[in-house]
Amino acid sequence: MLSKIWDIAFDTLTGWRYWAAVQPIVLILLAGLAGQLLAFEYVRSQYGLTPSLGVFLGSYVSQRIFLVTTAVAGLWLLFRLQPGRANRPAPGRIRTFITTHRPAILYRATVTVIVLALTAWVWVVSSPTQVSHITVKFMGLSDDLRSDALAYLVYELNRPQHEWHFDVDFRPFNELELTSVERQSCDQDPQPLLCYAEKMAAESGPIIGITGQPLNGTAFATHRGMASIISTADAARYAPLSSYEYLAYKIILQSMLIHLDAHGGLPANSFVATTSSMGGVFQTAPDPDTLKSTILAARLSPEEQGLLLNRFGPEYLAVCSNLLSLEWLYDGRVRTNLEKVFAVKLSK
Amino acid sequence: MTRRFVVLSLLVGAALVFATNRLTRASMSPEQGQPIPFEFVATENSRTQYRFLIEVERVGFLMNSVRDKYKLVRMRVENHTPTALQLSADKDRLELFIKDSPALPGLLNMQTADGPLWDSLATPMRQTLAYPASVKAARAAATPTGLPTPEVLLLFGFFAAQPVTDLPAKFVYSVESLGKQFTLVHRAAAARD
Numbered sequence: 351m352l353s354k355i356w357d358i359a360f361d362t363l364t365g366w367r368y369w370a371a372v373q374p375i376v377l378i379l380l381a382g383l384a385g386q387l388l389a390f391e392y393v394r395s396q397y398g399l400t401p402s403l404g405v406f407l408g409s410y411v412s413q414r415i416f417l418v419t420t421a422v423a424g425l426w427l428l429f430r431l432q433p434g435r436a437n438r439p440a441p442g443r444i445r446t447f448i449t450t451h452r453p454a455i456l457y458r459a460t461v462t463v464i465v466l467a468l469t470a471w472v473w474v475v476s477s478p479t480q481v482s483h484i485t486v487k488f489m490g491l492s493d494d495l496r497s498d499a500l501a502y503l504v505y506e507l508n509r510p511q512h513e514w515h516f517d518v519d520f521r522p523f524n525e526l527e528l529t530s531v532e533r534q535s536c537d538q539d540p541q542p543l544l545c546y547a548e549k550m551a552a553e554s555g556p557i558i559g560i561t562g563q564p565l566n567g568t569a570f571a572t573h574r575g576m577a578s579i580i581s582t583a584d585a586a587r588y589a590p591l592s593s594y595e596y597l598a599y600k601i602i603l604q605s606m607l608i609h610l611d612a613h614g615g616l617p618a619n620s621f622v623a624t625t626s627s628m629g630g631v632f633q634t635a636p637d638p639d640t641l642k643s644t645i646l647a648a649r650l651s652p653e654e655q656g657l658l659l660n661r662f663g664p665e666y667l668a669v670c671s672n673l674l675s676l677e678w679l680y681d682g683r684v685r686t687n688l689e690k691v692f693a694v695k696l697s698k
Numbered sequence: 699m700t701r702r703f704v705v706l707s708l709l710v711g712a713a714l715v716f717a718t719n720r721l722t723r724a725s726m727s728p729e730q731g732q733p734i735p736f737e738f739v740a741t742e743n744s745r746t747q748y749r750f751l752i753e754v755e756r757v758g759f760l761m762n763s764v765r766d767k768y769k770l771v772r773m774r775v776e777n778h779t780p781t782a783l784q785l786s787a788d789k790d791r792l793e794l795f796i797k798d799s800p801a802l803p804g805l806l807n808m809q810t811a812d813g814p815l816w817d818s819l820a821t822p823m824r825q826t827l828a829y830p831a832s833v834k835a836a837r838a839a840a841t842p843t844g845l846p847t848p849e850v851l852l853l854f855g856f857f858a859a860q861p862v863t864d865l866p867a868k869f870v871y872s873v874e875s876l877g878k879q880f881t882l883v884h885r886a887a888a889a890r891d
Binding site: 521522523524526527528529530531533553 | 787807809810813814816817821824825828829830831832
């Protein structure tokens with residue numbers, strides 16, 4: 351059936367009197383379309399990612415293919431139009447040819463350079479950014495948390511990563527290490543721990559601090575620039591989920607916030623106080639008790655997928671989507687290791 | 699004449715040898731070069747709980763100072779107990795006693811005690827010198843002796859340099875969380891007593 355439709359369409363096209371003129375353009379467009387299909391399949395097979403059509407067409411991958419297709423089609427048109435053909439000199443007379451066709455040659459060369467430069471510029475500008483490593487620092491863990499088990503969890507988060515990773519800083523946090531000026535400024539900050547983390551991040555790169563202390567009226571976590579603090583003080587709100595499940599989810603989310611903040615900012619309307627929620631990871635839960643629902647059904651919306659795909663590439667998006675789902679945590683190997691080696695029980 | 703010259707030469711030579719011998723002995727004996735250990739071992743039911751040790755190097759302690767303002771003392775703290783030892787830079791105290799002089803208070807929180815000096819130190823140095831918040835609990839026994847492996851930490855105290863005119867006689871270290879004070883005395887002197 352499909353082949354018949356194709357045959358009819360092909361016969362109609364080839365019978366068209368302008369077919370010879372438009373054939374190269376049609377071929378270029380078909381090559382572009384094939385490129386889009388191949389790229390989509392590559393993203394699917396290579397990263398295990400199945401973006402919606404809208405997300406894919408809005409991605410830098412699709413846009414690059416569209417850009418190259420347009421550039422090739424444009425250049426073909428440019429060389430198809432030959433205004434100086436009437437005065438064609440005898441073959442072999444290069445100097446005469448150049449002299450005669452100087453305006454056309456200059457015009458085509460200029461347009462070709464502009465098209466290539468524009469294409470290269472858009473290509474470079476649309477390239478995904480290489481994200482930085484992030485240090486996880488224990489800033490006074492609650493008594494029910496084991497630092498070695500938490501370190502294991504962070505190492506498991508690193509397993510699927512190829513482009514960046516978490517480092518665990520085991521050195522105990524000590525605010526006395528700060529300069530007196532830093533200490534004074536942080537003591538006046540509504541979030542002193544976040545301020546300390548910011549000071550450390552300024553010297554050693556992005557940092558996620560984990561603490562058992564409450565965050566001065568802020569539930570769960572707080573973030574600013576290159577630093578985030580996650581608190582387990584509100585454990586009752588995410589129970590019966592264990593602190594390990596909660597922290598695994600929060601560490602991934604805060605790492606995404608740090609990377610997004612460093613490269614273009616957070617998604618529009620993220621963490622705006624609302625009375626309704628669709629359970630998005632970048633939404634504030636109207637009721638803190640519903641955080642566990644968000645954790646259990648964690649997902650990225652198509653807009654958020656598109657944002658991450660364009661900023662950091664398909665691998666970043668695939669890894670973050672996978673880690674946020676926490677399926678790796680409930681996987682047999684990780685669960686067994688947590689139970690047998692660290693005596694840590696997960697909620698499900 | 700010749701004999702007098704020979705005798706004089708021998709006398710001068712002998713004097714030179716004697717003087718050279720004396721001059722080249724401007725060093726300490728190995729015993730004197732050893733640092734003086736000030737120690738206190740806290741025990742309960744004859745089991746060690748905490749061990750505090752300050753070693754003072756005789757010449758270095760008297761000659762050196764931090765920016766001509768402070769004498770620096772390093773204390774080794776061993777925690778043999780199964781619980782962490784909580785410390786507080788603002789509540790704990792370290793005092794130095796020189797013979798019969800009154801106690802010289804040590805500064806454990808240089809961040810507030812001398813901000814400009816503290817701020818001038820490089821980050822790694824501040825990280826080393828900052829008074830710790832706790833000493834972790836001893837690790838569970840993994841040796842055939844059945845004794846837990848103590849957690850060891852080094853902490854530093856600063857003393858105003860000017861009043862320190864002689865070697866310390868003892869140190870007194872008070873830990874607020876334990877509600878106790880420990881007198882660190884010269885190990886050999888304590889043995890003699």
